[in-house]
Amino acid sequence: MNVEMDIIRRSNVKVWGSGSRTLLFAHGFGCDQNMWRFVTPAFENHFRIVTFDYVGCGKSDLTAYHPDRYANLNGYVQDVLEICRTLDLKNVIFVGHSVSSMIGLLASIKEPDRFERLILIGPSPCYINEPPDYVGGFERKDIEELLETMERNYIGWANFLAPVVMNRPDSPHLAEELTESFCSTDPYIAGRFARATFLSDNRRDLPFSRKPTLVMQCSEDLIAPLTVGDYLHRNLPNSRLVVLRATGHCPHLSAPDETIQVMTEYLGTPSLN
Amino acid sequence: MDVLTDEALDLAPCGYFEFTDDGNLVRCNTTLLEQLGFASEELTGRNVETLFTLANRIFYQTHFFPLLKLHGRAEEIFVTLRAKDGSDLPVLINAVRRPAESGFVNVCVAIPVRQRRKYEDEILQAKKVAQKALEENNELITAKEQLEAHRYILDHKLALFKQRNQDLIQLNRVITHDLQEPLRKIMLFVDKLRLDEGIRLSASGEQVIERITKASRLLKDLISGLREFVTFDVTENPPSSVDLNQVVAKARDLVIRETGFGAVDLKMSELPVIEGFGEQLQLLFYHLLSNSVKFRRTDLPTVRVEIRSSIVQDNQFRILKDRYHYVDFVRLVYTDEGQGFDTRYTPGLFQIRKKLDARTEGLGFGLAYCKKIVENHNGSISTESEPGKGTRFIILLPFRQSDQAFI
Known part of the structure; x- marks a missing residue:
């Protein structure tokens, strides 16, 4: 098995669609590439689509998980760059949800030629409050409690994780695909990913960003509140902020139409590069 | 918020609530309101997140809602609800998505698990201790194996370095002395040819001498450049x-x-x-x-x-x-x-x-x-x-x- 195949299999990379430009979708913490299913169909006729699972999530190769590599966001950045290298991607449009926003941003600072622009959905450069100047929304103890809730759910985790064939009245054609297991599978890895995510602080990296960036913020999102969106917009050069009508942290799940509309509009604007 | 018309459900011994995809609380039964100490109108128009503690709101956004949306149901999900007075209410939730007049509604029942949580605490604690011991043990075994392997590699590398270093020392000696000496002689003889009054060279002979001189100088410069490069290293x-x-x-x-x-x-x-x-x-x-x-x-x-x-x-x-x-x-x-x-x-x-x-x-x-x-x-x-x-x-x-x- 050569290195290229290894990475495709390791990260469960999927490539489809047609078009000269590539949209690279990166999922957030707590889920896997399945969460893009409501959004990608709108783009597949005009773009090449790439989705994947971070190592340790979804159907990635769990044996490739290395605690030191994924102790912070750097290992996840490495995942993105390795996929880009393997598929020889240049000038991609990176679409990142939640923690993937900062992962994509860091990747674009490390290897700028790979990226044309970034679309960040519900991004936050730092989740923990740092009074008096910065409000991220959380205290450390909240993150500890989150980890505890995750652990408790892993006690009887079988239900949460087992493949379930679901009857989906809204989109029956998806039923078969949904037999795939949902989201993160290993409690140890999920806990570490939670730490890597919620204890990250990437505020210092923002000024190094050179790529045109769209920040998509939900109107009521406690994980990435409006103040955080404003902070990002102020400190990210070349950024545009759009506040969605959608609430919550997953507009691509709860309001896919609005998400698609805002993305399409932004993709129609010429690159500033 | 709508009141439940079904009295049995309204007073059932479990919490019951419904919310839309954008998070709006649609209905709530009296049992839940009493457990959390809210009056019905206090929750009207509120977001379902209001019911959770801050940390559990993250869990709701990153796990619970995506699971419900993608799978259509969720079972035995442990979350901590927050009562009006700020106290915690640990519950297990079963939820299912149902088509409604406009879009979908997410229907949940919640059963308090205060007692169960105590047992779980103990299980978790024991599991953590076991997990930690296992990890440390695994880490130690891996570390030991790696150390062993690295020692061998290091030894091999050191041997190679030693050999290479000796080669370099030899090379350096050849460059600085053995190679310089014949070159010095060539330049000397060329000078002699050019300056010796007894020897008369033709015009083309002069040119050849000139080129030999130039080539020798380049060689000399190269030798000293190479020597500097080889000896240039960490100070x-x-x-x-x-x-x-x-x-x-x-x-x-x-x-x-x-x-x-x-x-x-x-x-x-x-x-x-x-x-x-x-x-x-x-x-x-x-x-x-x-x-x-x-x-x-x-x-x-x-x-x-x-x-x-x-x-x-x-x-x-x-x-x-x-x-x-x-x-x-x-x-x-x-x-x-x-x-x-x-x-x-x-x-x-x-x-x-x-x-x-x-x-x-x-x-x-x-x-x-x-x-x-x-x-x-x-x-x-x-x-x-x-x-x-x-x-x-x-x-x-x-x-x-x-x-x-x-x-």
Whole structure:
């Protein structure tokens, strides 16, 4: 098995669609590439689509998980760059949800030629409050409690994780695909990913960003509140902020139409590069 | 908020609530309201997140809602609800999505699990202790195996280094003495031929002598260049704080003085202070700038160079596989608008004597020095270029030098 195949299999990379430009979708913490299913169909006729699972999530190769590599966001950045290298991607449009926003941003600072622009959905450069100047929304103890809730759910985790064939009245054609297991599978890895995510602080990296960036913020999102969106917009050069009508942290799940509309509009604007 | 018309459900011994995809609480039964101490109208128009503690709102957004939306149902999900007075109510939730008049509604029942939680606490605690012991044990076993393997590799590498070092010492002796001596003799005899009054040479003979002299001088310079390059290595001094702004400025002055070409327009962002070997780093920029001047475009009056810096984190381990330790590196992008070169030549560019243009002056050690210096600092250098469009070097240098590397 050569290195290229290894990475495709390791990260469960999927490539489809047609078009000269590539949209690279990166999922957030707590889920896997399945969460893009409501959004990608709108783009597949005009773009090449790439989705994947971070190592340790979804159907990635769990044996490739290395605690030191994924102790912070750097290992996840490495995942993105390795996929880009393997598929020889240049000038991609990176679409990142939640923690993937900062992962994509860091990747674009490390290897700028790979990226044309970034679309960040519900991004936050730092989740923990740092009074008096910065409000991220959380205290450390909240993150500890989150980890505890995750652990408790892993006690009887079988239900949460087992493949379930679901009857989906809204989109029956998806039923078969949904037999795939949902989201993160290993409690140890999920806990570490939670730490890597919620204890990250990437505020210092923002000024190094050179790529045109769209920040998509939900109107009521406690994980990435409006103040955080404003902070990002102020400190990210070349950024545009759009506040969605959608609430919550997953507009691509709860309001896919609005998400698609805002993305399409932004993709129609010429690159500033 | 709508009141439940079904009395049985309203007063059932479990909490019941419904919410839409955008989070709006639609209905709630009396049992839940009583358990949490809210009046019905206090929850009207509120978001379902209101019911959860802050941390559990994250869990709701990252796990619970995606699961419900993608699978259509969720079972035995443990969450902590927050009562009006701020106290916690641990519950297990079963939920299902149902079509409603407009869109979907998510229906949930919640059963308090205060007692169960105590047992679970104990199980979790025991599990954590066991897990930790297991991890430590596994880590120890892995570490031991790796150490064993590394020792062997290290031993092998040391042996190789020793051998290579001896080769270098021999090579150096040959270069400095054995090779110099015949060369000195050749030059001596040529001088003799030229200056000896008794010998008269024809015009073409004079030319031959001239060329022998020139070739001998080049050989002499090459030998001393090679000797310097081989002996150039990590200095005896420990690394110190180096202000890259100063280093670049000094290198620029040196290049201007040596080439006599003053129109070097250097644009750079504020560069950081890093730990390193100041003289080496100055030499690095000296060679880069000197190349930019040497290979400038003759149709432009000035040599424009830009150096931009950013901070990135990169793996400190460069050779060992499966070792990760991410540290801060400064990422420097050095760009000029010179002649550039064809990327075909990139692979050998940093080797000694890989001169792309044989007509230019210099011995062809410049970029080899650059690579050596950057690697002495445990960094990396790469380049890309296009003829007529200038050259770009990307240099990664760690902010700190690890102590072990200089023992």
